[in-house]
Amino acid sequence: MKAVVNNIPCTNCEHGKSIFCHLTEEEKSFLSEVKGLNYYKKGQTIFYEGNHAHGIFCLHDGKIKLSKLGKDGKEQIVRFAKTGEILGYRALLSNDNYQATATAMVDSYICIIPKDRFLKIMEMNSKLSLKLINLLSKDLKTAEQHLIDIAQKSVKERIAESLMVLGSTFGYLKDQKTLNISMTRSEIADMAGTTTESAIRTLIHLSDEKIIDLEGKNIKILKPQKLLEIANIND
Amino acid sequence: MKAVVNNIPCTNCEHGKSIFCHLTEEEKSFLSEVKGLNYYKKGQTIFYEGNHAHGIFCLHDGKIKLSKLGKDGKEQIVRFAKTGEILGYRALLSNDNYQATATAMVDSYICIIPKDRFLKIMEMNSKLSLKLINLLSKDLKTAEQHLIDIAQKSVKERIAESLMVLGSTFGYLKDQKTLNISMTRSEIADMAGTTTESAIRTLIHLSDEKIIDLEGKNIKILKPQKLLEIANIND
DNA sequence: AAAGTTATATGATAAAAATCATAAAAAAAA
DNA sequence: TTTTTTTTATGATTTTTATCATATAACTTT
Known part of the structure; x- marks a missing residue:
């Protein structure tokens, strides 16, 4: 499934969103020399929890979930x-x-950038350290907020919040309402920290209240303000 | 309550544990010039969630809890x-x-080190960035693990885990069994993400099973291996 | 020492959510 | 297309945990 496709050099990386985008041309070339651009099919695993870390992955185009295994193999999307x-x-x-x-x-x-290249680039460009520190700080802030959400909120609040997070992370389709990501009910449960059945029931409940609309795996947010209220984001 | 006491220069900081301990003598002097050593009484707040960040706090001697407020003002120790x-x-x-x-x-x-001094020291000593990156990474790892523990473990498992964490964080008294930290039942609940009543019941239950011993606020871990099993740390 | 406050304890009850069982629908594979 | 597998759905039941009420114990403050 994984296949090395025609290499795209970092020098013409068009999305302009990566922490590497503001490197100098030389630094970008230095990165490109060794990196490989790989294709991963939907559902495929890029790396497993516990694997030896051999490189850093730069998402050229795609959507990835990061999850950890807990009790009895239950997944938690982090x-x-x-x-x-x-x-x-x-x-x-x-x-x-x-x-x-x-x-x-x-x-x-x-794109996969080997460990040693990445560490060298970090030495070469001290601003990169600061960007990484910022990324880590942001991730830590999010993780701690997620922690207290799961500890204190009800399943309904957590499902509502999960939907809002999916919206702000992946955006919406042209209608500005349908979430631009397709997940199974079980994945939504893994995100909210509940069971598949509870996630299904809660989604149906929100749909009965006309706050969201369910068309298979497409979820349309009809009343974002209501959802936000339910999610109790304001604490 | 807060009082500036006789300033202790970083140059003779004796604990040898801080990320600043391996700075050069000059760098330590540079830090000491402006920092103040303050005394905080037990129970006192050092800073509040949401406060403007004016400096970094270096714990010369003490034990601090960091908590966030959640729904209905319920505290979560992070x-x-x-x-x-x-x-x-x-x-x-x-x-x-x-x-x-x-x-x-x-x-x-x-000790309180003002923001600008801290940022300058960071520029002066690039190893410090790496140490901070490591700290952040460690904190993030812990937060994510804590997240899935709270999401998936039962109250009993979480209480058992909390006790083990307290042991590894603050150590034990000379008997090698009594936790070297005094917390209220309500604080233990805030740590495990449950209610005070549930925490009390669970502790009593563990005490009935002779796994721990409760003498007021002193908690003695009688069977750490049992506690570890209950805590399900191995996932 | 007495009064007030906070912390701990305990029972009864309610609520929330998980679990179990099963069926139907949808998607993927043959 | 047919078969198989996965996903979604739904009801019944149980378990877990929170909530409420109240009592006692342990500190603090006066």
Whole structure:
């Protein structure tokens, strides 16, 4: 499934969103020399929790979920990554194994930058350290907020919040209402920290209240303000 | 309550545990010039969640809890800090407000290093960035693990895990069994993400099983291996 | 020492959510 | 297309945990 496709040099990386986009041309070339652009089909695993960290992944185009396994193999989604974002940097920075499993949620193109190249670029460009510190800080803030949400909110609040997070992370289709991401009910449950059945019931309940609309895996947010209220984001 | 006590220069900081301990003598003097050593009585707040971040706190001697407020003002303890550790660095690094409230759990002595000094030292010593990246990574790893624990474990498992965490964080008294930290049942609940009543019942239950011993606020771990099993740390 | 306050304890009850069982629908594979 | 597998749905039941009420114990403050 994984296939090395025609290499795209970082020098003409068009999305303009990555932390590498503001490197000098030389630095970009230095990165491109060794990186490979790989194709991952929807559902495919990019790396597993506990794997030795050999490189950093730069998401050229795609949508990725990062999850960890808990009790009895139940999955918990801890983070998402979308086009322009990087994965696996924490393991590299703290010389650790990958702490989560990365799975492609849609067909994705991902550049892999080997560990030593990445660390060299970090030495070459001190601004990169600051960007990484900012990324880590942001991730930590999100994780801690997620922690207290799961600890204190009801399933309904968490499902509502999950939908809002999906909207702000992946955006909406042209109608500005339908979430631009397709997930199974079970994945939504893994995100909200509940069971599949509870997630299904809660979604149906929100749909009965005309706050969302369910058309198979397409979820349309009809009343975002209501959803926001239910989610109790304001604490 | 807060009082500036005789300033202790970083140059003779004796605990040897802080990220600043391996700075050069000049760098330490540069830090000491402006920092103040403050005394905080047990129970006192060092900074509040949402406060403007004006500096980094270096815990010269003490025990601190970092907590966030959730739904209906319920507290969630997200992290602890002990002698030699620093607080509030994340806010400074990402130019944000403090994201948690820091409270002294015992009488504590804390150095405050102003924001600009800290940022200058960071520029002066590039190894410091790496140390901070490592700290952030470690905190993020812990937060994500805590997240899935709270999402998936039962109250009993979480209480057992909390006790083990308290042991590994603050250590034990000379008997090697009694936790070297005094917390209310309500604080233990805030740590495990449950209610005070449930925490009390669970502790009593563990005590009935002779796994722990309760003497007021002193908690003695009688069978750490049993507690570890219950905590289900191995996932 | 007495009064007030906070922390701990305990029972009864309610609410929330998980679990189990099963069926129908949808998607994927043969 | 047919078969197989996965996903969604729904009801019944159980388990877990929170909530409420109240009592006692342990500190604090006066």
